Amino acid sequence: MSNGATPATAVPARLAGARFGWIRRHKFWLAAAVVLVILPYVPGLDSGYGRSLLTQMGITAVFALSFNLLLGQTGLLSFGHAVYFGLGAYGAIHFMRVINEGLPIPIVLVPLAGAAGGLLFGIIFGSVTTKKAGTIFALITIGVVELVYAATFLLHGVFGGEEGVSADRTFGPHLFGITLGPQIQVYYLVAFWAFVSAVLMYAFMRTPVGRMCNAVRDNPERAEFIGYNPQRVRFIVFSVAGMFAGLAGGLFAINYEIVSAESVGALRSASVLIAAYIGGIGHFIGPIIGAAVLVWLQVNLSDYTTAWLLYFGLFFMAVVLFAPGGLAGLIMMHAPLVRTRAFVKLLGAYLVTVPPAVVTLIGASLLVEMNYRLSTQPELGHELTLYWVEVDTATPWPWLTAIVLLVAGFYAFRRTWPYIGAAWNRAVEESQTQPSPAG
Amino acid sequence: MPHCGKGGAYGDTLREKTFARMLELAIVSLLNGVVYGLLLFMLSSGLTLIFSMMGVLNIAHAGIFMLGAYFSYQVGVYAGFWVAVFVAPLLCGLIGAAIERYGLSNVPNRKTHVPEILFTFGLLYVIEEIVVMLWGRNPISVEVPGALDFPLFTVFGMAYPAYKAFMMAVSVGIFVALYLALKRTRVGLIIQAALTHPQMVGALGHNVPAVYVLVFAIGCALAGLAGAIGGFTWLTAPTLAFTVGPIVFVIVVMGGLGSLTGAFLASMIIGIAQTAAVAIDYSLLDLFGSLGVSVAAGSPLYELATIKVAETAPVIPYLLLVLMLILRPRGLFGTRDT
Numbered sequence A: 001m002s003n004g005a006t007p008a009t010a011v012p013a014r015l016a017g018a019r020f021g022w023i024r025r026h027k028f029w030l031a032a033a034v035v036l037v038i039l040p041y042v043p044g045l046d047s048g049y050g051r052s053l054l055t056q057m058g059i060t061a062v063f064a065l066s067f068n069l070l071l072g073q074t075g076l077l078s079f080g081h082a083v084y085f086g087l088g089a090y091g092a093i094h095f096m097r098v099i100n101e102g103l104p105i106p107i108v109l110v111p112l113a114g115a116a117g118g119l120l121f122g123i124i125f126g127s128v129t130t131k132k133a134g135t136i137f138a139l140i141t142i143g144v145v146e147l148v149y150a151a152t153f154l155l156h157g158v159f160g161g162e163e164g165v166s167a168d169r170t171f172g173p174h175l176f177g178i179t180l181g182p183q184i185q186v187y188y189l190v191a192f193w194a195f196v197s198a199v200l201m202y203a204f205m206r207t208p209v210g211r212m213c214n215a216v217r218d219n220p221e222r223a224e225f226i227g228y229n230p231q232r233v234r235f236i237v238f239s240v241a242g243m244f245a246g247l248a249g250g251l252f253a254i255n256y257e258i259v260s261a262e263s264v265g266a267l268r269s270a271s272v273l274i275a276a277y278i279g280g281i282g283h284f285i286g287p288i289i290g291a292a293v294l295v296w297l298q299v300n301l302s303d304y305t306t307a308w309l310l311y312f313g314l315f316f317m318a319v320v321l322f323a324p325g326g327l328a329g330l331i332m333m334h335a336p337l338v339r340t341r342a343f344v345k346l347l348g349a350y351l352v353t354v355p356p357a358v359v360t361l362i363g364a365s366l367l368v369e370m371n372y373r374l375s376t377q378p379e380l381g382h383e384l385t386l387y388w389v390e391v392d393t394a395t396p397w398p399w400l401t402a403i404v405l406l407v408a409g410f411y412a413f414r415r416t417w418p419y420i421g422a423a424w425n426r427a428v429e430e431s432q433t434q435p436s437p438a439g
Numbered sequence B: 001m002p003h004c005g006k007g008g009a010y011g012d013t014l015r016e017k018t019f020a021r022m023l024e025l026a027i028v029s030l031l032n033g034v035v036y037g038l039l040l041f042m043l044s045s046g047l048t049l050i051f052s053m054m055g056v057l058n059i060a061h062a063g064i065f066m067l068g069a070y071f072s073y074q075v076g077v078y079a080g081f082w083v084a085v086f087v088a089p090l091l092c093g094l095i096g097a098a099i100e101r102y103g104l105s106n107v108p109n110r111k112t113h114v115p116e117i118l119f120t121f122g123l124l125y126v127i128e129e130i131v132v133m134l135w136g137r138n139p140i141s142v143e144v145p146g147a148l149d150f151p152l153f154t155v156f157g158m159a160y161p162a163y164k165a166f167m168m169a170v171s172v173g174i175f176v177a178l179y180l181a182l183k184r185t186r187v188g189l190i191i192q193a194a195l196t197h198p199q200m201v202g203a204l205g206h207n208v209p210a211v212y213v214l215v216f217a218i219g220c221a222l223a224g225l226a227g228a229i230g231g232f233t234w235l236t237a238p239t240l241a242f243t244v245g246p247i248v249f250v251i252v253v254m255g256g257l258g259s260l261t262g263a264f265l266a267s268m269i270i271g272i273a274q275t276a277a278v279a280i281d282y283s284l285l286d287l288f289g290s291l292g293v294s295v296a297a298g299s300p301l302y303e304l305a306t307i308k309v310a311e312t313a314p315v316i317p318y319l320l321l322v323l324m325l326i327l328r329p330r331g332l333f334g335t336r337d338t
Helices: A007-025 A027-041 A048-073 A080-099 A107-129 A135-153 A183-206 A208-218 A218-227 A230-257 A266-279 A286-304 A308-322 A327-335 A344-374 A397-433 B008-054 B061-079 B081-106 B114-136 B162-184 B186-196 B200-204 B210-229 B238-257 B258-281 B284-293 B301-306 B311-328
Strands: A383-386 A389-392 B151-155 B157-162
Touching: A007 A027, A007 A286, A027 A048, A027 A183, A048 A183, A048 A208, A048 A230, A048 A266, A048 A286, A080 A107, A080 A183, A080 A230, A107 A135, A107 A230, A107 B311, A135 A383, A135 B238, A183 A208, A183 A218, A183 A230, A183 A344, A208 A218, A208 A230, A208 B061, A218 A230, A218 B008, A218 B311, A230 B301, A266 A286, A266 A308, A266 A327, A266 B114, A266 B258, A286 A308, A286 A327, A308 B114, A327 A344, A327 A397, A344 A397, A344 B081, A344 B114, A383 B210, B008 B162, B008 B186, B008 B210, B008 B238, B008 B258, B061 B081, B061 B238, B081 B114, B081 B210, B081 B258, B151 B284, B157 B162, B157 B258, B162 B186, B162 B258, B186 B200, B186 B210, B238 B258, B238 B311, B258 B311, B284 B301
Parallel strands: none
Antiparallel strands: A383 A389, B151 B157
16 A cells, blocks of 8 residues: 555545446446347347247246256256256246236246246255266156156146146236236346346356356265265255246246146257257356257248258257357357457358358258158159259259269368368467467 | 845856956066067167167167168068068168267267267257158058967967067077177177276277277167067157157166166066056046045046056156166166266
8 A cells, every 4th residue: 555545535446446346347247138128129120020039039048047057067967957947837827827817916926936836846856866967867857857748648637738728928917017918028028037047047156056066067076075965966956957947937938828748848858958058058158049049040940941850950969079169169269369360361261161061061951851852741742942943853953963062062171171270270379379468 | 146246156256257357467468568578678778788888878779779660661671571670780780880980989078978978869869850851750550570470379368479479589589698798708898898998908909999889889780670670569650769768768777777687677677567557447536436435526636546547657667767766776786876
């Protein structure tokens, strides 16, 4: 402390720095809140379709973040996380029905009912399933999801059988005049709960329990030596993840006003797994990115092709093989290289290899689409439109073109791939020898 | 009087008849349950082999099984059943070798097994969609081969077909062959060693990656054989992998990690339990009724009580799984902990 500064002038300066310091420390969260508020007014997304898409992305993002509590943070691979999503959704929709019949609670609090349902079943099933970790745990979750899915068809009163359970989100006490009729109101509700959930989950990972999750993931034996019970930690994080999945289920119930057996099924569990992994399980923001990408693909791809599940599976396998860090991982890999001059050359290398890759993919997709048409929709005839071109599958030309594109594109891709390797090495080298900016 | 009951000739015959019917039900269920259980074992033997030898959980195993059923159907159309039974497992083995050689061995970070599981998970969906792409979404009818389509013997007026006995024989044969091969041959010992100490086994001069490829190929070939032979039991449709897959995983967990005998026992338990359950057309309500207790229609228990035991048959493997987890998480014969 300098002798010149008097106590009177030192204190106000510190107070002023502290206030801006809070904003600086939480700038990402504040920016995210601002983005969430203005998103539905961005041109392109300001239609009913765009807002509905954003709502779905929000719901899936919460679901994927809760899944990543298990996989990315604790190393627990669950193939049945939709059980807690679906059971939370069922709890929420039944709660909505009770509100429809006169219970004076505003619908905006219904996601809490979903969270309670998810937490309850997370505790019930978690007490049994978290006894083991790793591969056995994954197998157990497969069994549990099949059990719950089959049970929904046995108990018609609770689960509504094939038609599901429905309710009305506009029929209840309206808080501040929010009726939840228009989609934009539902979006803001979802955005609010999604933001709250994300903040809570991020905070959870900073608590001692959250830190122990990472420890249990990396070295459970060592965690035991320090004195923590890995099984206990797994049970706690499992219940918390179930709670947030149930909250996402509650949002789902509000948005769609109907819940059916597929909400607890294996396909929904698979889709959240794919979403979280594609986005990147090693970063907090990864599942959010993955959820956005997956919802966008699911909504749009199925309009263009019946083979979308095949493309999804292949895309997922490609991510597992070549980009295990997911999209977030890929972005983070490039972050230190952006400042280097070699980055431009790297972009150039990408530009060179992308066309052959695109050609290969076009050839492959032509074959896939033609086969799908012949096998699954033969009643539509053997003529179809692919990439704005009319093809007749009865003639050999489309088949030959597809095979030529596939083979030639793959060969060209293999030839140009070393360019990326070389440019990448140059960029990494330059980023490491460059003096880092201050800080 | 013909229909009054306690004593007399008519009452005795009624009791005898009920007893005879229950005996018939028990024996027929047992027979069918044993066949079904052996079929489940045939299906899960490949998965157990791969899992216990390599520690890899092949989620796509049921997909390979489905491929085996489809291949055998397709080859059978051109060349008959017996050629198909030989060719389909071969094709599946080749596919398994390719998966391990070009796919799994390139998966980064193999030690935690999570990326491998995810890879095979994606593969399952890809296999299912490829089957849809090549054969369509509708179920295909698989005919029992003429040579086996005769009743072997008759039990209580029901004919027991020969192909079921054939399936039983093949399944038992697989169990015996696998057990002997793993425990009594040099190759089996090398395979077991390569799982726990791959570097040492490699240093001794064995080609460890080739061992992995071999084991994976054999596991997939077994799945293909199960598909070729057992195709008549389930509906051969692209949904086959998803209907049958989860039961196989339950068997592996119940039997315990790395145990062939455990998988065998677990398959039999599940097979007999499910088959017996399907035959029982009563519900808790009927049980209460016969005891003189009645459940009101509006009470919350009513829904639970009206479920017939036969309806719960699909859920039984998973109920047994949860029960096993509560009572004995290690599985029946678990030798390894994760």
